Amino acid sequence: MKKIFYPMLILFVLIPLGLISENPAWAEWENEYYQEVLGFIPKGIENAFKIKALAPDYTIDGLNDVLAYYLSGMLGVALIFGIFYLLGKKLAR
Amino acid sequence: MHIPDGYLSPLTCIATYAAALPLWVIAFKKLKSQLDETTLPLIASLSALSFIIMMFNIPIPGGTSGHAVGASLIAILFGPWVASLCVSLVLLIQALIFGDGGVTTFGANALLMAFAASFSSYYVFEALKTRTFAPYVSGWVGVVCASIVLTLFLGIQPIIAVADGQPLYFPFGFALTFPAVVGSHMLFFGVVEAIFTGIAYRYIVKNRIYKGANV
Numbered sequence: 001m002k003k004i005f006y007p008m009l010i011l012f013v014l015i016p017l018g019l020i021s022e023n024p025a026w027a028e029w030e031n032e033y034y035q036e037v038l039g040f041i042p043k044g045i046e047n048a049f050k051i052k053a054l055a056p057d058y059t060i061d062g063l064n065d066v067l068a069y070y071l072s073g074m075l076g077v078a079l080i081f082g083i084f085y086l087l088g089k090k091l092a093r
Numbered sequence: 094m095h096i097p098d099g100y101l102s103p104l105t106c107i108a109t110y111a112a113a114l115p116l117w118v119i120a121f122k123k124l125k126s127q128l129d130e131t132t133l134p135l136i137a138s139l140s141a142l143s144f145i146i147m148m149f150n151i152p153i154p155g156g157t158s159g160h161a162v163g164a165s166l167i168a169i170l171f172g173p174w175v176a177s178l179c180v181s182l183v184l185l186i187q188a189l190i191f192g193d194g195g196v197t198t199f200g201a202n203a204l205l206m207a208f209a210a211s212f213s214s215y216y217v218f219e220a221l222k223t224r225t226f227a228p229y230v231s232g233w234v235g236v237v238c239a240s241i242v243l244t245l246f247l248g249i250q251p252i253i254a255v256a257d258g259q260p261l262y263f264p265f266g267f268a269l270t271f272p273a274v275v276g277s278h279m280l281f282f283g284v285v286e287a288i289f290t291g292i293a294y295r296y297i298v299k300n301r302i303y304k305g306a307n308v
Contacts, residue, residue, distance in 0.1 A: 001134055001135075001138075001302075003296075003300045003302055004135065004138050004297070004302055005138070007293075007296065008138060008141070008142055008145065011142070011145050011146070012145055014149075015145060015148045015149065017149060018148045018149040018150045018160075019150070020150075020152060021150045021151065021152035021158035022152075023152055023156050023157050023158045024157065024158065025094060025095070025150070025157055025158055025159050025160075026157040026159070026273050026274055026277065027096070027100065027243075027247055027263065027265075027270070027274070028095065028097060034264065038264060040259060042099075042259065042260050042261055042262055042263070042264050043256070043259070043261050044099050044100075044102065044254070044261040044262040045099040045100060045262065045263075046099075047099070048097070048098040048099020048100075048195070049098050049099070049195075049196070049197060050098055050099075050192070051098075051188075051189065051192065051196050053189070053190060053191055053192030054190045054191070055190060055191055056191065056192040057191065057192060057193065058148070058191050058193070069148070072148075072190075072191060073144075073145060073148055075190065076141075076144045076145075076183075076186055076187070076190070076191070077141045077144060077145065079186050079190070080137060080140050080141045080144060080182065080183065080186065081137050081141060083182065084133060084136065084137035084140070085137075087128070087133075088128060088133045091125060091128055
């Protein structure tokens with residue numbers, strides 16, 4: 001397992017590289033984009049149901065972007081391992 | 094590649110959830126049958142790796158960005174069902190905790206990034222198995238297939254949901270969506286997934302971390 005853990009750790013340390021791009025993904029624009037391009041915001045997009053995310057877009061209020069990105073990464077990874085750990089325990093019984 | 098809330102009509106959201114639900118049930122059974130003391134830490138690690146890989150947003154010409162998915166690597170090692178469930182779990186966490194990808198569109202996102210990517214990758218790998226370039230091609234095909242399904246979901250919106258001549262949800266049709274989405278994934282993000290899948294697969298097999306496809 002060590003052999004897979006170390007390369008993962010290296011990749012993890014590099015994740016702030018993912019912040020270099022300030023451009024959104026295609027079709028993941030802010031609503032203003034539609035106002036600009038179409039002259040209106042499609043009603044469904046404007047009135048979209050939005051959940052209150054704990055760390056919206058991997059940012060945390062009042063925290064430096066890079067630090068928030070690291071914390072978000074840790075949280076995501078911890079949740080994934082946590083879920084598999086619980087799954088393993090449940091299946092072992 | 095994560096479709097946000099409000100981009101798909103309610104009908105599309107319901108239909109994609111309805112299609113994904115039985116697939117998740119089958120995938121969960123497959124995962125359960127494969128989990129043991131050796132596979133569980135590796136499957137968990139590869140899922141975490143998929144989450145990490147999706148955090149690398151890559152800027153491309155034209156003012157947009159994108160990312161690889163990490164589905165192909167799991168698919169060629171553990172089969173398409175396990176990969177689909179692992180990536181679905183990653184997508185669920187992204188939607189609920191980070192608002193990355195919608196909640197109403199989670200079914201659709203799972204169909205494209207988890208199922209379409211995993212199954213296409215897996216079958217391409219099976220067909221080319223004996224060739225050293227198999228995992229590379231498999232990664233590229235997986236991401237490109239996902240982008241084709243994404244185009245389908247987005248492109249039908251202005252056709253099926255219009256009121257007073259205005260699109261209600263995603264406003265751009267196929268003519269605009271297809272080249273932008275599929276083109277960028279063929280040229281950039283598919284290539285990144287190819288390189289990632291190829292290198293990681295080689296590393297895992299060479300170091301005997303896992304002996305390879307076992308479905």
